[in-house]
Amino acid sequence: MMKPMTSTMRKLMWYLMAWLLVGVVITALLVTTANTSWLAGLGFAIPVSLIYGFVAASAYYVCRSLPMAKRQFFLTLVIFGGASLISGLMWLALCYAWNYLAFALRQLIGFGPVAGSMTLPGNLIPVTPQMSVMLFAAGSCLYLLSIFAHDVVIAFENVRLADRRAAESRVQARDAELQVLRTQINPHFLFNSLNSISALTSLDPAAARNMTLELAQFFRQTLASSEKELISLNEEIRLCEHFLAIEKIRFGKKLQSDIQIADAAQMALLPPMLLQPCIENAIKHGIRDLTEGGVIVVRALIRGDWLHITIENPVDPVPGDTVGNGHGLKNSRLRLQSMYGDKARINWTRSNDTFLVEIAVPQAVN
Structure with a gap:
C-alpha cells in the first residue's frame, strides 16, 4: 500500500527539511526584494513554510485520485490547476495571518522592530499589493511542485510494487512447479517399492x-x-x-x-x-x-x-x-x-x- 511522504518518521524528517530549505529560499528573496532583515525574514518564512508543507502534502491524494494512466489534458489541467490556485490562496492567507500574529507576539514580549527592516505598522515584514501577488504565485507554484514530486514518488512506488508482485508471482510459480515435480517423483518410487514388496511376499x-x-x-x-x-x-x-x-x-x-x-x-x-x-x-x-x-x-x-x-x-x-x-x-x-x-x-x-x-x-x- 503506497503512503504519503509524511507516513513515517524518517520520511517526515526529510520532508520538513525540504520545507525548511524552501523557507530559507523565500527569506533570501525577501531580503533581496523587500529590504527585509534576515532575522525578520526567517521569522516569517520558516514557520509559514513548515505549516504550508502539511497543506502541500495533500497533493499526494490529488495525484492518487487521478492516476497517470487515466489522465486527460483538460481534466488534469482543471484539477491540478484548481488545487494549486486554492492552495495559493491558503498560502497567502497563512502569510497574512502569521505576519500579523508574529508582529503581535513581538509587541507582547516587548521587542521593537527588527534592526534593518522597514515594516508597515502591525506587520513583521512589509506586505504590499505587489508582495501579495508574489506570495500568491509562490504558493501556487510550490503546490504544483509538490504535485510533481508526489507524482514522481508514486511512479517509483508503482514500479517497486510491480517488481515485488512479479517476484512474489515467480516464487509462487516456482513453488508450484517444484511441488508438481515432487509429486512426480514420490509416487514413482512408491509404486516401484510396492511392486517389489508384492513380488517378495510369496518368495x-x-x-x-x-x-x-x-x-x-x-x-x-x-x-x-x-x-x-x-x-x-x-x-x-x-x-x-x-x-x-x-x-x-x-x-x-x-x-x-x-x-x-x-x-x-x-x-x-x-x-x-x-x-x-x-x-x-x-x-x-x-x-x-x-x-x-x-x-x-x-x-x-x-x-x-x-x-x-x-x-x-x-x-x-x-x-x-x-x-x-x-x-x-x-x-x-x-x-x-x-x-x-x-x-x-x-x-x-x-x-x-x-x-x-x-x-x-x-x-x-x-
Whole structure:
C-alpha cells in the first residue's frame, strides 16, 4: 500500500527539511526584494513554510485520485490547476495571518522592530499589493511542485510494487512447479517399492517385511523434509541409504554401494529428493541389467563455492529393451533450474560400460 511522504518518521524528517530549505529560499528573496532583515525574514518564512508543507502534502491524494494512466489534458489541467490556485490562496492567507500574529507576539514580549527592516505598522515584514501577488504565485507554484514530486514518488512506488508482485508471482510459480515435480517423483518410487514388496511376499516374507519397514522409515523422513526447500547433504544421504536398503533386499549381493562424502560437504544444502532419482536410475537402467550386478559410487566434495556430487554406476555395453526416457534425471534438472536458474547444473554421460551423473550446486552451509 503506497503512503504519503509524511507516513513515517524518517520520511517526515526529510520532508520538513525540504520545507525548511524552501523557507530559507523565500527569506533570501525577501531580503533581496523587500529590504527585509534576515532575522525578520526567517521569522516569517520558516514557520509559514513548515505549516504550508502539511497543506502541500495533500497533493499526494490529488495525484492518487487521478492516476497517470487515466489522465486527460483538460481534466488534469482543471484539477491540478484548481488545487494549486486554492492552495495559493491558503498560502497567502497563512502569510497574512502569521505576519500579523508574529508582529503581535513581538509587541507582547516587548521587542521593537527588527534592526534593518522597514515594516508597515502591525506587520513583521512589509506586505504590499505587489508582495501579495508574489506570495500568491509562490504558493501556487510550490503546490504544483509538490504535485510533481508526489507524482514522481508514486511512479517509483508503482514500479517497486510491480517488481515485488512479479517476484512474489515467480516464487509462487516456482513453488508450484517444484511441488508438481515432487509429486512426480514420490509416487514413482512408491509404486516401484510396492511392486517389489508384492513380488517378495510369496518368495521371502521376512524380506518383504524388512522392505516394508525400510519403506516406512524412508517416507517418514521424506515427509519430515518435504516442507523444506533445502536439506543438508547428510540428511539426503540418509534418505538414499534407506532407499538402497530397500533395493538391496530385492537385489541381494548383486547391488553394492560406495558412498564417499567429504567432511566439508556433510552440511552443504541441496533440494530434498535430488539424489534418490539418480540412484534409482542407476539401479533400474544399470545394475538390474547386469548379471553380476555392480557398485553404485556416490562422491561429494566442496570445491570453491560449489558442492560437487557424482553418481557412477556400471551399465551393459549393449543397451537392452529397458532403456528409459530419463524422467527422473530430467525432473532433477528442472528442479535445479527452478531453484537456482543457471547457477546449478546436472549433466549425465554414458561411456561403453559406465553411466556418470554430475551435479554442481552453489555451496550453502546449514
